């Protein structure tokens with residue numbers, strides 16, 4: 001982080017943190033709500049600072065703890081967290097990190113901020129030593145749920161959430177990968193964290209789209225052949241619709257939110273792929289009796305598998321959200337099953353690490369498991385469960401930049 005980043009960046013970072021941590025808005029919404037005049041470079045830098053604070057807030061608070069006798073106002077706490085993050089995580093020179101955080105707090109707190117951050121700067125990275133960072137930076141309800149589901153691997157999952165995720169691309173058939181990437185055994189291409197896709201050569205021409213390597217698996221496992229009738233339920237922004245259309249499917253894509261459906265159409269237009277986009281609630285949609293050879297349900301979920309990419313998720317979701325989400329998924333799964341042709345197949349995917357939203361889902365009535373085979377998951381055999389479903393986790397492919405956490409099940413009419 002360069003030392004000359006001015007206050008527009010830090011003011012923007014502070015407003016992002018207030019939006020997410022105090023008002024429980026998503027980081028994406030908060031980024032959209034930043035003043036229009038802010039330069040893209042400042043916006044990206046603000047995003048990076050806010051991301052570092054969201055990922056490590058528990059550790060940052062533990063560093064601040066000895067210096068705070070009473071709870072400061074929320075904006076002061078955020079400015080202090082930002083200062084500590086810049087000092088200890090982002091490599092900002094001490095004088096710039098201290099001075100800029102001090103200017104963010106109301107006058108009566110300037111002395112406190114200055115004194116605290118100087119002390120932290122003196123301690124340097126030693127201030128983080130000995131902390132149980134994995135636990136501190138994970139909300140207790142997620143820690144317990146993951147411990148119950150994955151045992152000691154909870155620590156590796158939490159550690160993976162500290163790292164910024166790489167950029168993964170899916171390529172349309174016949175497209176050459178942009179320079180600087182690494183091919184992954186499952187077919188995606190991986191680029192270093194922070195790579196800006198819209199600036200990559202070929203983006204406007206539409207040969208590729210952003211999609212985590214794990215997010216690319218569900219559509220691949222549906223194994224669509226050219227000309228098949230394919231239904232994509234809960235489709236926007238359309239990464240999976242694009243895969244299904246690129247495989248030659250005659251795709252109907254159903255999405256409930258009009259703004260998201262509009263984005264899906266824009267994305268398909270950029271990619272020069274076609275699908276019939278239907279704006280409807282998939283549980284209510286009247287398909288007029290139509291059935292499909294292959295149905296993909298990428299159901300809405302708590303998204304706890306995407307914390308690496310969305311460090312705001314732990315501040316937006318609560319333990320009590322999981323049950324109702326699983327209930328909605330069951331309703332969507334029943335609706336999806338009704339649209340499967342007599343010899344058709346069905347894939348369910350959720351980007352959650354919560355087992356209620358994954359392993360707990362039973363085959364719909366009249367369906368049997370269509371177990372995924374190891375050769376369908378090259379390099380990712382560890383993600384295959386005994387039941388023939390797929391469970392990816394952020395700590396898989398650890399030396400390679402990790403993966404989002406997905407659950408995938410495949411069934412066919414029995």
Ligand SMILES: C[S@@+](CC[C@H](N)C(=O)[O-])C[C@H]1O[C@@H](n2cnc3c(N)ncnc32)[C@H](O)[C@@H]1O
Nearest residue numbers: 234235236237238239240255256281282298300
């Ligand atoms: C996990 S996201 C889908 C991501 C998408 N499949 C992709 O690959 O880009 C879930 C989507 O489901 C939509 N959704 C939620 N409930 C729905 C419903 N009842 N019917 C249709 N779409 C729904 C949400 O608006 C959201 O766009």
